[in-house]
Amino acid sequence: MTVATLTATALTLTACGRGGDAESASGGQTGAAVSSGKATGTITVWAMGAEGEKLPTLAKEFESANPGVKVKVTAIPWDAAHNKFTAAIAANKTPDVAMVGSTWMGEFAGLDALDPTPPAIDRSAFFEGAQKTTEVNGTSYGIPWYVETRVLFYRSDLAKKAGFDSAPTDQAGLKEMAKAMQTKAGAKWGIGLQAGGTGSWQTLMPFAWSDGADLTKDDGKAYNFDSPQIVDAAKYYQSFFTDGISDKAAPATPTTEPDFASGKVPMFISGPWMMSAVEKVGGAGFKDKYNVAPIPAGSAGSSSFVGGSNLAVFKNTQNRDASWKFVQWLADPDVQATWYGLSTDLPSVKSAWDAPDLKGDEKLAVFGKQLETAKAPPSFPTWEQVVTSFDTELEKVTKQGADPSTSMATVQQNAESIGTGQ
């Protein structure tokens, strides 16, 4: 494995070491510089889901700002995307630029398919947690394009009934308020926490990160699931289910929106898309009946999960300069604000949050603030595989009352046998 990594690194250096830039402290590297001037030629871009459908509108603006460039956007369904990418990489038929899911970065960089980010792109412009998702072994491949993070949604009207004027600020407060929602405000369940299953780690980890947890150890070279912070977070998480505050037999079809609107489950943790979803179900005036708040703080402050998608340039592009110019243009604060208007995807560039659309919205500002401390999982190629056992063990913790420290030890053991894949 070491030999493979070394060979990959050597190849990367010979292919892209033209700029001769200084390496970063962690042993990573910087891509070659990109020529100045207008972009020319044709570039192909792959993007998934709604982004793939809406990107052509934005690409037109890039084309008019750079006469002589042609951007060809291919929309790819999310379901088929991962296979299409791995097949394209194996066949050396990759696009020039692509939207890449933030958890795929490690895998694609491990396949030696991505071009390191050139120095002209200012990494400090992005939210730190999001920027971290582009980095594999200390080298940044691409930029964060848009971000999302998870915060606490709560019914402010019912909270008042339960005797709370503001959102809980610490973990004990969250539990107290959730309980009061049941006893005083007539809620069936205090808070809707995902009882295991796909992606439930994203609800658990904010509590652990707020306590200072780190998913890696040994200088970021190994998984670290059984750390005391994660075990404690799992114990805390479990207590909601054992105390009857959260529903351990959550339905297979999530009914978060109607349950929130009816007051049956007046609190949950989720991402920005839930705002329009609950307002749609809640009807007119519901906007004023709920609020969002940062994840209740632990011993290390308030932290949450950062998700979203990155933009990367593939190594065997025939038009490297134009590709990076397009990526750089998409990271421009004004373009990011325009993109928010088109897609409601939250900007990954911090200064884009000064745009009136974003600044004027109080609830959105909570997401903006949370993003400053939000964290992402490690960019190991095997992350997706390892995390399924995390989800399964968490399900045992919530539904079957399994011992959190045993469960987390199992996840760690599993992760060690799978390896980081680097």
Added chain:
Amino acid sequence: MATVTAPSGGAPGQPGGPGEAGGTGDTETSRRPRRTGGLREGRAAWVLALPFCVLFLFFTAWPVVQSLFMSFTDTRSRDLRTPFDVNVIGLDNYAKALSDPVFRKAALNTAYFVLIGMPLTLVVALAAAIALDKGITRFRSVFRLGFYMPVITSIVAVAVVWRFLLQDEFGLINTVLGWVGIDGPNWLGDPDWSMPGLILMAAWRNFGTAMIIFLAGLQGVPAQLHEAAAIDGAGAWQRFRHVTLPLLRPTLLFVSVTTAIGYLQFFEEPFVMTSGGPLNSTISLSMYTYKQFGFGNYGLASSMSYLIFVVIAIVTAIQFRLLRERS
């Protein structure tokens, strides 16, 4: 009963009996004079079959061989670009798959699905076929269409509807159970009830195919045998047991083999309904294999595919042994 068992043994009236008996002699004699032209005909046949043969070799036979080879190597997605650089690790993948607790759980779930789901599907299909053949003559085509409709409906559409039907609080199934005083379970949310929920849905969705084939088989049962049996004093159940069922044996073999193969590859239902949960209670062999491919563990996933293949071969062999027509 003697009147009944005789025909299948080759009564003079049956076309199958004499035809088969004279069969070998017939072909021997008729083949000889044709032999001179046979070569040219043979060549034409090969030319016509060549495109298919080439496609078959490249797109079916080769991948099968390749994945068999892959199952003995440690191929991962990162090796795709250097396919000659993988290590042959012998049976390690097979050992790893068989000792993986999730794979074992998937095997148990699949066995559960086949052992409960397949008989249920066949019984419902046979009952529906008999009803359509005998009872409901007036709106036969309407019912036939209705029963067959789920088969041709997209599984995703079916899944959306069934997720509502199986919903624990306001789902139709639990509402109906509530009318008769039964407190319905949390079908897809409870690990004990998730498989029964999926089996219900699968039986409902798949029995139409088996029913159509049973119906064709039933219509091939000569009416005079039933009349003869009735004259001998056989009741409805006896006629079914001793006339219909023996004559339906080849149909039953075909339907049970195809249904079992389909059910051993149990994939769509958990994939769209539960994604294997809760607590891995609905994860199936095919789905777990698919997941391993998704993780880029191509060697391991290939060995799992071959394990499924072996299981299907064994189950099919058992069915042939049990249901083959006794001659």
